[in-house]
Amino acid sequence: MAAGRGADGHAARNGRAPEASAARREVVTVGGRRVTLTHLEKVMYPETGTTKADILGYYAAVADALIRHAQDRPATRKRWVHGVGTADEPGQVFFQKNLGDGTPAWVERREVAHKAHSTVYPLVNDLATLTWLAQIGTLEVHVPQWRFDAAGAPASPDRLVLDLDPGEGVGLAECAEVARWARALLLDMGLDTMPVTSGSKGIHLYAALDGSHSSEQVSQVAHELARALEADHPGEVLSAMTRSLRPGKVFVDWSQNSANKTTIAPYSLRGLMRPFVAAPRTWRELEAPGLEQLDYRQVLKRLERGRDPLAVVADAIDEKAPRARSAGAGSSTGQTEDRLHTYRSKRDAGRTPEPVPDAAPTGGPGVGGAAFVIQEHHARALHFDLRLEHDGVLASWALPKGVPTDPTHNHLAVHTEDHPLEYLEFSGDIPAGEYGAGSMTIWDSGTYSVEKWRDDEVIVTLHGRPDGGLAGAEREYALIRTGGADSRNWLIHLMKPKPGSAAGAVSAPAEVAAPATVAARTAYSPMLARSGSPADLSPDSGWAYEMKWDGIRMLAYLDGGPDGAVRFLTRNGNDVTASFPELVDDLRNALGQHSAVLDGEVVALDRRNRPDFSRLQTRLGLTDERDVRRARQGAPVHYFVFDLLEHDGVAAVDQPYSVRRRALEEHVTATGTVQVPPAFDGAAADALATSARLGLEGVIAKQNGSSYQSGRRTDRWVKIKHVKAQEVVIGGWRPGNGHRGSTLGSLLVGIPAERAAGETGPAPLRYAGRIGTGFRDRDLTALRRRLDELARTDSPFDDVPAADAADAVWVEPVLVGEAEFSEWTPSGRLRHPSWRGLRPDKAPADVVREEQSRHGADG
Structure with a gap:
């Protein structure tokens, strides 16, 4: 030039x-x-x-x-x-x-x-x-990942791209580790990859294709690859697009392979505060400590020294899918309709807080999930918006008169533009002057099952949240278009409930002796399960299976009467009733004014009705009414009841589990925030499959004949998890760098050693490793504040390596937390641990090493 x-x-x-x-x-x-x-x-x-x-x-x-x-x-x-x-x-x-x-x-x-x-x-x-x-x-x-062919028509994609996007609390080093895992899987498929640090936060992986598959097919393969990575590394990898699940994990964005999606071009600058570049890298660089994004000066020096690292992918593309391919090569696989074009054309991403993605993922029959959201929209006129996930977007209707509650009165439903999937979680204020200006909140959300989906008629059953506008009831709605093919006017009709038989109450078997009467104020401790696997469940013992809920174990004590006292106690006896006021009245209603002692789990649910332990963390320790009121808006909780220890002053702990379970279902009515989740008979594999499908932690297997052994851990209750989790005691921390410079870089954690018979005093703390991932920024700030108050001069561990202790700050070992990890190393360290949160319901003496074998430590 x-x-x-x-x-x-x-x-x-x-x-x-x-x-x-x-x-x-x-x-x-x-x-x-x-x-x-x-x-x-x-x-x-x-x-x-x-x-x-x-x-x-x-x-x-x-x-x-x-x-x-x-x-x-x-x-x-x-x-x-x-x-x-x-x-x-x-x-x-x-x-x-x-x-x-x-x-x-x-x-x-x-x-x-x-x-x-x-x-x-x-x-x-x-x-x-x-x-x-x-x-x-x-x-x-x-x-995009496709080129125009020699005739100027969109061809099939000639490369596969995975975007490794770090969630809050995760950095480039974790992305590099996930990149290596992905490379191994792709090598098994015959595809080698090269990395590109994106110039923003994460890493892109490129692999050459031969152009013989459509964008939709490549997207599906990429999606399955992302799911496989998540299955292999559930504590580190996320394949779902739900933003609330991303903290502490690397999101593998498979949708970059959609025909409508684009990826920043290699060597393009980024419009950030510094001139970073989407820079091709070598795999050796990804192994090096201190991996960072590169700016344009660094990239220029690299090109002066040698060849473009990504050239090997371009060479493979030229070899596998030359541009001279005939015009018909991509005729059936080129650009599909951009279903978000109208949505984006009405919104300025710089002015509205609404999600405005580049394009919708490629959809198709049977592709995608079945989530719904109903939003209350205070715009120029109050109305509600119903959105159903369908073919990669949210099919949307505005309901000017709200959601119908009477089968004899239909409401107008105005069909509006498709919305992006990210809208499932949107609530906020759209600024004045923007399209749809006004306040929007989520009225209800959950999943739906479809009976019919045609261009002019949709019939679905909504399964909302217990605390949502539908009050947890299943409601079947029909949406019917009232004009021609181009009409936006539909009606929404509430279907009448299908006839069904109500299950009668189940009484205890006649041969079971009546339980002894005890004082209603008896103090109990939760019965504990040991870790295990399906192989540990003896086939000659009858087992029932409950889902394992990712929350805080709570015993609930209720006095009888409409205004009877209600107390929630954690495992270590702390009264936390003030932190969860929304549960009190619902628990009274669920018991019908009877007194009782219940065992259950307090759980915070995400927008998909799945337990979110990090969300629950925001509720723990709050006692001020204003703080609790604010926290309730972002983290409403439920009490999932799974055992009845006492009813109207009559103890049930000596009765078999099967009898207590019948009594629980008879005496406790699901009401609002109080639920009685089902128990399952049959094979452990079926229960685990259900748990995995629901996105839960695992299952608890309980012998039908087991009594409730307060405060004890026995082989008659076995917890089987999809991922491994370990409670740990914090003994120190190491300083952080960059944005973590004012908080911490990692925690040094341990597990109390087993005491020999006759030994007294605190058990030695065995070092279990460092935890540096999984933290949200607000968690780091609060955690550092607590740790500063617990500083001590010497190490509380008996075997911490010198390398880990070099710059450590030691603390009194009184705080208990929980981490996910992949496995134990031979030296007794946690491999790939990720922080899940503090466990204020646990004391250091409660912490034991979790094992998967029957004869290991009892967890």
Whole structure:
């Protein structure tokens, strides 16, 4: 690139940019094309002083490599005309797909036809186009995984991409570990990958394909791969798109392979506070400590020293799926309709808090989940919005008169644009002047089962939250279009309940002796289960199975009467009733004014009605009414009751489990926040499969003939988990770096050693390793504050390695927490531990090593 003298740009390719001059315009010739450059002195990245001239020089220098990875792919651009700004005043970004009227005629372009519109994209196939894009403020270039074929039609994808996105509390090192696991799985499939640090937070993995599969097929394979990674490493990997589940894990975004999705092009800059780059890396680099994102200067130096690391993928693509493929190669697999086009066209991502993703994932019959949400929308007029997950998006209807509650009165339902799946969890205030301005809250959410889904009729049964607007009741609704094919007007009809027989109360068998009467104030301790596996369940003993709920164990004590006292006590006897006021009245109603002692679990549910232990953490330890009231909004809780220890002053602990279970179902009525989850008979494998399908921790197997042994751990209750979890005692912490510099980098944890007979005093603390992942930022701040109050001068461990102790800060070993991990190492350390949260219901003396064998420590 040289100023107006016919030069072909070779000097700029070597990293030299046009020098800024007093003139505000400079005409250069690049590859035979004349490009007018302006405002070369403009600072585009204030934090580093990087100017527009620097950016033009960078893109000229990396053009050969960038163009090879972006060539013949439709380019979506993100432009910062006035720079990225500062953290306090971010610059305005323009998201562009269609080419504007001022585009030079020589810019190569292709049109992609959708059902309702067409989009004309530029192709970044030469240095002149890349220079023009940088001139108009383009910092980021995004492209899909498919190219146009020789006839100009969208071809099948020629590469597979996985986006490893770290959740809160997880960093680049964890992404690198997941990348290595993914590489191993892909190698088994005959695909080798190369990593690209994204320039933002995570890592992208690229693998070459032969172009013989559709985008939908590749997406499905990528989705299965993400699920396999999650199954192998449940504590570290997440395959679901639910944002609330991401803290402490690496999300494997498989949807990058949709025909409608794009990924930032390798060697593209990022529009962040610093000029970071989506930089191809080597696998050796990912093994190195201190892995970081690279800025444009570092990338330039790397290219000067050697070859593009990602060239091996481009070479494989050229070998497997050459561009000369016939026009028909992708005729059935090209662009599908972008079902979120209308949604995005009505919203400015920079002004609304609503999720505005680039595109919807590729859908199809039978693809996707079955979640629903009903949102209460205080816009110009109050209405409700019903959204049903279908084919990768949320089919949506506005209900001006609300959700019908009477089968004899139908309500209007106005069909609106499809919404992204992220809207399942959206609540907030849409600013004035924006589409749909007003306050939106979630009225109910959950899953649905479908009876019929046609273009003009949809019949579904909604399964909402116990505390939602449907009050936990299953409601069947029919949505019926009332006009022609283009009509937006539907009606929504509440179906009458199907006839069914009510189950009668079950009485205790006649041969069982009546229990003895005891005082209603008897103090109990929870009976404990030991860890095990299905192999530990003797076939000659009858077993029942309950789901294992990820919460805090609580005993509930109720006095009789409408205003009788209610107390919730943790395992270590702490009264936490004030922290969970919403449970009190519902528990009284569930017992019908009778006195009782119950055993159960207090659980916080996420938007999918799955237990969320991290959400429950926000409720623990709160006693101030205002704090509790605020916390209830974000983390409502339920009490899942699974045992009846006493009823109207009559003890049941000596009765067999099967008898107590019948009595529990007879005397406790599910009411609002109080539920009696079902117990299952049959095979352990079936119960575990149900637990896995529901996204739960595992199951508790209980012998039908087992009595309730207060405070004891026996072989007659066995907990079987899908993932391994271990309670630990915190004995120290190590300082953190970067954004963790003011909190902590990792915890040093241990497990009390077993005491020999006759020994007294605290048990020695055996070192179990360091935990550095799984933390949310607010957890780190609160944890550091507590640890600072417990500082001591010497180590509480009896065997901590010198390397781990080098910069450690020791604390009194009084705090108990819980971690997920993959396995025990031969030296007794936790492998790949991830923090789950504090356990204020446990004391250090309660902590024992969890084992999976029958003869190990009893957990």
